[in-house]
Amino acid sequence: MKRFIVKRVAYAALSLFLLSLTIFLFVRLTGDPAVLLVEPGASKADLAAVHEQLGLDRPLWVQYGQFMSSLFRGDLGNSFYYRTPVLELYLSRLPYSLLLAAAAMAFSLLVGIPSGILAAVRVNRWWDSAGKIFALLGLSLPSFWVGLVMILFFSVYLGWLPSSGSGTVLHVIMPAFALGWYFAAAHMRLTRSSMLEVLGSEYVKLARLKGLPEALVISKHAFKNALIPVLTLAGINLVIMVNVAVVVETVFAWPGVGRLLYEGIAFRDFPVVQATVLLGGAMIVVVNFFVDILYAVIDPRIRYER
Amino acid sequence: MSALLEVSGLCTQYVSQRGSRVTRAVDEVSFTLETGRTLGIVGESGSGKTTLALTLMRLLPPAARIASGSVRFEGEELLTKPESLMRDIRGKRMAMILQDPMASLNPLFTVGDQIAETLRAHESTPRRQAWAKARDLLAAVNIAAPDRRVGEYPHELSGGMRQRVVGAIGISCGPRLLIADEPTTSLDVTIQAQYLKLLGDLQREHGLAMIFITHNLGIVARMCDQVAVMYAGRLVEAGPVRTIFNEPAHPYTRALIESIPKFGDAAERLTAIEGQPPDPAALPPGCAFHPRCPFVVDRCRAEAPPESQVAAQHRTRCWVATPAPAGALKG
Amino acid sequence: MNGSRAASLTVAWRFASLRVEGFPWIPALILSTIAFVAIFANVLAPYNPEIGTLGDRFRPPAWQAGGSDAHLLGTDHVGRDVLSRLIFGARVSMVVGFTAVIVAGIIGTVLGIVSGYLGGWVDQVIMRVTDTWLALPALTFAIFLAAVVGPSEMNIVIILGAVYWTRYARVIRGEVLSLRERDFVRLAIVAGCSKKTIMRRHILPNVLNSAIVLGTLMLGVVIVTEAALSFLGVGVPPPKPAWGLMLADGKKGLMAGYWWLTVLPGVCIMLMVLSANLLGDWLRVKLDPQLRQL
Numbered sequence: 001m002k003r004f005i006v007k008r009v010a011y012a013a014l015s016l017f018l019l020s021l022t023i024f025l026f027v028r029l030t031g032d033p034a035v036l037l038v039e040p041g042a043s044k045a046d047l048a049a050v051h052e053q054l055g056l057d058r059p060l061w062v063q064y065g066q067f068m069s070s071l072f073r074g075d076l077g078n079s080f081y082y083r084t085p086v087l088e089l090y091l092s093r094l095p096y097s098l099l100l101a102a103a104a105m106a107f108s109l110l111v112g113i114p115s116g117i118l119a120a121v122r123v124n125r126w127w128d129s130a131g132k133i134f135a136l137l138g139l140s141l142p143s144f145w146v147g148l149v150m151i152l153f154f155s156v157y158l159g160w161l162p163s164s165g166s167g168t169v170l171h172v173i174m175p176a177f178a179l180g181w182y183f184a185a186a187h188m189r190l191t192r193s194s195m196l197e198v199l200g201s202e203y204v205k206l207a208r209l210k211g212l213p214e215a216l217v218i219s220k221h222a223f224k225n226a227l228i229p230v231l232t233l234a235g236i237n238l239v240i241m242v243n244v245a246v247v248v249e250t251v252f253a254w255p256g257v258g259r260l261l262y263e264g265i266a267f268r269d270f271p272v273v274q275a276t277v278l279l280g281g282a283m284i285v286v287v288n289f290f291v292d293i294l295y296a297v298i299d300p301r302i303r304y305e306r
Numbered sequence: 307m308s309a310l311l312e313v314s315g316l317c318t319q320y321v322s323q324r325g326s327r328v329t330r331a332v333d334e335v336s337f338t339l340e341t342g343r344t345l346g347i348v349g350e351s352g353s354g355k356t357t358l359a360l361t362l363m364r365l366l367p368p369a370a371r372i373a374s375g376s377v378r379f380e381g382e383e384l385l386t387k388p389e390s391l392m393r394d395i396r397g398k399r400m401a402m403i404l405q406d407p408m409a410s411l412n413p414l415f416t417v418g419d420q421i422a423e424t425l426r427a428h429e430s431t432p433r434r435q436a437w438a439k440a441r442d443l444l445a446a447v448n449i450a451a452p453d454r455r456v457g458e459y460p461h462e463l464s465g466g467m468r469q470r471v472v473g474a475i476g477i478s479c480g481p482r483l484l485i486a487d488e489p490t491t492s493l494d495v496t497i498q499a500q501y502l503k504l505l506g507d508l509q510r511e512h513g514l515a516m517i518f519i520t521h522n523l524g525i526v527a528r529m530c531d532q533v534a535v536m537y538a539g540r541l542v543e544a545g546p547v548r549t550i551f552n553e554p555a556h557p558y559t560r561a562l563i564e565s566i567p568k569f570g571d572a573a574e575r576l577t578a579i580e581g582q583p584p585d586p587a588a589l590p591p592g593c594a595f596h597p598r599c600p601f602v603v604d605r606c607r608a609e610a611p612p613e614s615q616v617a618a619q620h621r622t623r624c625w626v627a628t629p630a631p632a633g634a635l636k637g
Numbered sequence: 638m639n640g641s642r643a644a645s646l647t648v649a650w651r652f653a654s655l656r657v658e659g660f661p662w663i664p665a666l667i668l669s670t671i672a673f674v675a676i677f678a679n680v681l682a683p684y685n686p687e688i689g690t691l692g693d694r695f696r697p698p699a700w701q702a703g704g705s706d707a708h709l710l711g712t713d714h715v716g717r718d719v720l721s722r723l724i725f726g727a728r729v730s731m732v733v734g735f736t737a738v739i740v741a742g743i744i745g746t747v748l749g750i751v752s753g754y755l756g757g758w759v760d761q762v763i764m765r766v767t768d769t770w771l772a773l774p775a776l777t778f779a780i781f782l783a784a785v786v787g788p789s790e791m792n793i794v795i796i797l798g799a800v801y802w803t804r805y806a807r808v809i810r811g812e813v814l815s816l817r818e819r820d821f822v823r824l825a826i827v828a829g830c831s832k833k834t835i836m837r838r839h840i841l842p843n844v845l846n847s848a849i850v851l852g853t854l855m856l857g858v859v860i861v862t863e864a865a866l867s868f869l870g871v872g873v874p875p876p877k878p879a880w881g882l883m884l885a886d887g888k889k890g891l892m893a894g895y896w897w898l899t900v901l902p903g904v905c906i907m908l909m910v911l912s913a914n915l916l917g918d919w920l921r922v923k924l925d926p927q928l929r930q931l
Contacts, residue, residue: 014765015765015768015769015772018765018766018769019769019772019773022766022769022770023781026781026782026785027785036784036785136911136914136915137911139914140857140907140910140911140914141907141910142861142864142865142903142906142907142910144865144868144884145864145884145899145903145906145907148884148887148888148891148899148903149899149900149903151891152891152894152896152899152900155892156891156892156894157894163892201409202404202406202409202410203409203410203411203412203413205365205404205410206404206410206411206472206475207412208365208396209363209365209396209397209401209402209404210396210397210401210423210424210427210475211393211394211395211396211397211398211424211427211428212393212397212423212424212427213393213427216423216427220423221412221415224414225412225413225414240774243774243776243777244774244776244777246776246777246780246865246869247776247865247868247869250868250869251888261777261780262869264784265780265783265784265869265870265871266870270784273780273781273784274781276777277773277777277778277780277781280773280774280777281772281773281777284772284773284774285772288772
C-alpha cells in the first residue's frame with residue numbers, strides 16, 4: 001500500500017509540474033507577455049518596467065524558476081481590478097463554488113444513481129426510455145442555456161426563484177440544477193452500464209445460486225461493485241464542476257471562482273485569469289490523487305497492483 | 307422409495323427477441339438419481355448440459371423458458387414452485403458450483419464472508435457463529451491455515467484454493483445434491499486430481515448425490531456411477547458407467563470413447579469425430595447426429611429416434627442400435 | 638503492400654456497406670439542413686445580420702403582439718433581424734465546429750500514431766502532456782488560451798483544436814498499440830519499410846474509423862464550448878453573428894421577458910448538438926463495435 005501511495009504522489013507532482021510549465025510557456029511564448037501582465041492602458045514606461053521586473057530578457061528556464069518560486073511563496077500576483085493578491089481573492093470565492101458544486105453533485109448523484117440502477121434492473125420499460133431522454137438532453141444541452149431558460153421561466157414568468165446572487169437556498173436551486181443536469185446524465189449512464197455488467201457477472205450468478213434473496217444480491221453483491229466506477233467519476237467530476245461552472249456562475253451572478261474568471265476576462269485582469277486556471281488545474285490533480293487513494297481503500301485488489 | 311431426483315421429459319427453449327426463433331437447448335431429457343450416487347453428464351459445448359443444470363436450479367436467463375416436463379426433487383415438483391420457495395432450496399438443499407472460481411467469487415468481499423452469507427441467509431446463523439463455521443468449512447476442504455484464509459480476499463488465494471472455497475460454499479448448508487459444472491476445467495492438471503479426490507471425500511462423508519457436468523470422459527470414469535451423454539440438447543445414451551464404457555450403444559458415445567488416446571495404442575493418428583456439432587438453432591431433421599454418423603440409414607434422416615432400452619439400466623436413442631424399441635420399460 | 642491496400646479498401650467498404658438499419662434520419666436531416674442554410678446564408682437571410690435599425694429594437698416574433706412580418710423572429714437589442722442572425726450563425730457554427738474538429742483530429746491522430754508506434758521516450762513525453770491537458774477542463778483551458786491570444790474566429794479554431802486533440806491522441810494511441818502487433822505490420826517491418834512509411838500506409842488507414850467516430854462525437858462538444866466561449870465574450874467577436882454571442886446579448890433582455898433572444902439561438906444549438914450526438918452514436922455502433930466504450 002505504501003508503494004502505491006508513493007507512486008501516486010510522484011505522479012501527482014509530475015502533473016502539477018507539467019501544468020505550471022504549460023501555463024507558463026503559453027504566456028511567455030505567445031506574443032509579448034508584458035502586455036498581458038500590465039494593466040490595460042499602461043504606458044511604454046510601465047511596459048519596460050514590467051519587462052525588468054519579470055526578467056523577460058533572461059533565458060526561459062530562469063524565468064520559469066522565478067515563476068515557480070513565487071508560486072511556492074503563494075504569490076500569484078495581484079489583481080488589477082481589485083488590487084488585492086489574487087490568491088486571497090481566489091480563496092475567498094472558492095467556498096461559494098464548492099457550495100454550488102456540492103449542491104449540483106448531490107443532485108446529480110441523487111438523480112443519476114437510482115435512475116441508473118432502475119434502468120439496469122428493469123431493462124426495456126418506461127423508465128428506460130424516460131431515463132434515456134433525460135440523459136440525452138442532459139448531455140447535449142449547454143448548461144448556461146438551461147440556466148437562462150430557467151431564469152426566464154422561474155424568475156421572469158413565475159417569479160418563484162431569484163435570478164441572481166447567493167444567500168438563501170432558493171438562490172442555489174436553479175444554478176445547481178443547470179450545472180448538475182449534465183453530470184446527472186453522465187452518472188446515470190455509467191451507473192446503468194456498470195450495473196448491467198455486474199448483474200451479468202459470474203459472482204452474481206453464484207450469489208443467486210446460493211439462494212440469497214434477490215434484494216441482497218443486488219444491494220450487496222451488485223451495488224458495491226457497480227458503484228466503484230461511478231464514485232470514481234463523481235469524485236473527479238466534483239472538481240471539474242468547480243471549473244466548468246464558469247458560465248453558470250456568470251449567468252446567475254453566483255460569486256464563485258467561475259465568476260471570478262469571467263471578471264478577469266471582462267476586465268482584462270490577466271493575473272486573475274492565470275491564477276484561476278492554474279489553481280483550478282492544481283485542484284483537479286490533487287483530487288484525482290485522493291480519489292485514487294480512496295479507490296484503493298474500497299477495492300482491495302488495487303493495493304497490491306504494481 | 308423414490309429417487310432423490312427424477313427428471314422427465316424436460317424441455318428448455320431459448321426464444322429470440324422477436325419471438326421468431328426457438329432454440330431447443332434441452333429436449334425431452336429424462337433421468338433419475340438416487341441419494342449418494344453420482345451422475346456424469348457428458349457432451350460437447352453447445353450440447354445443452356449447462357442449460358440443463360440451470361434449469362434444475364430454476365435460474366435461467368430471461369430469454370429462456372421451460373417448455374414442458376417435470377423435475378421432482380425429494381418428492382417435490384420444482385418446476386411449479388414459487389420463486390421464494392425455490393430460493394430456500396437453492397444453496398441449501400441443492401447446490402451448484404461453477405467453472406471459473408476467480409469469476410464466481412466477488413472480489414470485494416473476503417472468502418469467509420462469502421461462505422458465511424449462505425449460512426446466514428438459509429439458517430439464520432448469527433454472524434460470529436457463521437464465521438466460525440466458515441473457518442471450519444475451509445478446514446474441511448483441506449485449505450491450510452484456515453484462520454488466516456477466512457479473512458482473505460479471493461485474489462490472495464491460488465486457483466485451486468479458490469475452487470475449494472467454492473466447494474465449501476456449496477456444501478455449507480448440507481445439501482442433498484451438488485451439481486458441479488466443469489469444476490476442474492480451469493484448474494491446473496496437477497490440482498485437478500486433488501480436487502476430484504476432495505469432492506469424492508466430501509460426497510462420502512455427507513452422503514451427497516452429485517451431478518458432474520463435464521466433457522472429460524476420464525473424470526466420468528473416475529468419479530461417476532452413471533453417465534448420460536447429451537448431443538444437441540437430447541440425451542442420446544444413459545446408463546451405468548461400466549456398461550457405457552464397455553458396450554456403448556450410440557455411435558456418438560462410441561466415437562467419444564474411441565477418441566480417447568489409450569496408452570500403448572499402436573495407431574498413429576487420433577480418431578476424431580468428423581464434422582462439427584450442429585447449431586442449436588438450426589438442427590438437422592431426424593436424428594441430430596446423422597450427418598456425422600458412420601452407421602446412418604435412411605430412417606435416421608427422416609425420424610428422430612425415441613428412447614429405447616438396450617438393456618435393463620441402459621437407454622439410448624438410436625435407430626441402428628435398437629431397431630425395435632417396442633414395449634420398453636423405463637429404467 | 639497488401640496490408641495497407643486491404644486496410645483502405647476495408648475503410649471504404651465499411652462506409653459503402655453501412656446498412657441503413659436504425660439510421661438516424663431526423664438528426665441527419667437536421668444537420669444537412671443546417672449545412673444547407675450555412676452555405677446559402679447569403680441567399681436565405683432577409684437582412685444583413687450585422688446591421689440593425691435602432692428604431693426597431695426588441696421586436697417580438699411575428700406571431701406575438703407587437704411583432705411584424707418584416708421580422709419573422711423579431712429583433713435584438715440593436716434592431717438586428719434575429720432570423721438573419723440565426724441563419725448566418727449557422728455558418729459560423731458549422732465552420733468553426735467542423736474546422737476545429739478537423740484540426741484537433743489531425744493533430745491528435747498524428748500524435749497518437751507517432752506516440753503509439755514509436756513508443757519509448759516519445760511516447761512517454763506525449764502521453765504525459767496529454768494526461769496533463771486532459772486533466773484540465775477544456776472550457777477553462779480554452780478560456781485561458783483565448784485570454785492570452787485574443788479572440789477572433791481564426792484563433793478560436795486554433796484554440797479549440799489545441800484543447801481537444803488530446804481526446805483523439807489517447808484513443809488512437811490505444812488502437813495503434815494493438816495494431817502494432819498485427820501480422821501485416823510485422824511483414825512490412827521485415828520487408829524493410831521505413832517507420833514513416835509504415836505509419837502512413839499501414840497504421841493510418843486502420844485508425845481512420847476511430848478518428849471519424851471520435852470526430853462526430855466531438856462535434857457536439859466543440860460547438861457547445863464555442864457557444865460558451867462566445868457567451869463569455871472570448872469567442873467569436875461581435876458583431877459577427879454566433880449563436881453563443883446571441884445568447885449573451887439575449888441576456889440583456891431576459892429580465893424584461895424578451896424570450897426569443899434567448900430561446901431561439903439555444904434551440905438552434907441544441908438541435909445541432911443533439912443531431913451530431915445521435916449521428917455519432919449510430920456511427921460508433923455501426924463502424925466498430927469495439928469502440929462502444931468511447
